[in-house]
Amino acid sequence: MGVFKLTSASTNIHHRRISDLEPGKPLIRIRGVRKSYKSAASEFLALAGIDFDVFPGELIGILGKSGAGKTTLVNMITATDHLTAGEIWVGGVAVHKLRENPAAAWRGKNLGVVYQSFHLIPSLSLIQNVMLAMDFNGNYTPLRSRECALDLLSEMEIAEHAYKLPGDISGGQQQRVAIARALANDPPILVADEPTGRLDSATADTIFSIFEKLCSRGHTILMVSHDPSFFRRYSRVLWIADGKLTDEPQFPVEE
């Protein structure tokens, strides 16, 4: 994979970067976040009070075992699901108060999200999936968005499949399309749920290097994973277990 080309794709975007708005202050503030899943018969507390800050330019790893609450936390931060209690502030926006439609518009402008289950639109080709994110945000002309989408798919080494449907490619390839789509609008913040979970270690390494490069340019990344591979390369690691942050490492890590 060559040099990351997002800059050429993104120089036409003139949105204000969240990170420019409050220098030195936390970009993301998570306070007392609780989430319980209720059904008629039972209630399950998936997040039991989460507090942390994220500063601009950080590459945070939130690591924990399966079922620890990582995806639930991602869904709260991205306003994909409603929290039960607590507050989430992103660049001054009270994310916990956003309703569905404003949340989608806010996400489109401020966040790139890589969902664990990809959420690609099955009836659209890979390139259309990436272009749709661009069109939704209105940053590019259709011709330019096609060009930029192809650039991103090339970076993810998936351009040769650009006109296939998601159902006709492998899980790891879908994961790379999901990452390309998350980067479509050059978002100031990227939230990635197991973005390397289906990738071989060489491809995972390439993706992580792209994340590092983005952070060095001032982007902020929150990545959740049950894989300790990149433990040393995050700017900060938070451990999560049973819906709470903990000082207890959840995996053996080399000292």
Ligand SMILES: Nc1ncnc2c1ncn2[C@@H]1O[C@H](COP(=O)(O)OP(=O)(O)OP(=O)(O)O)[C@@H](O)[C@H]1O
């Ligand atoms: N919609 C739901 N209804 C009820 N319980 C749920 C729901 N979604 C998740 N849970 C439960 O909440 C807990 C946390 O789930 P979550 O998906 O956040 O874990 P995770 O850390 O992302 O795990 P993994 O590494 O396997 O992706 C689990 O016990 C799970 O069974």
Ligand SMILES: [Mg+2]
């Ligand atoms: Mg998960």
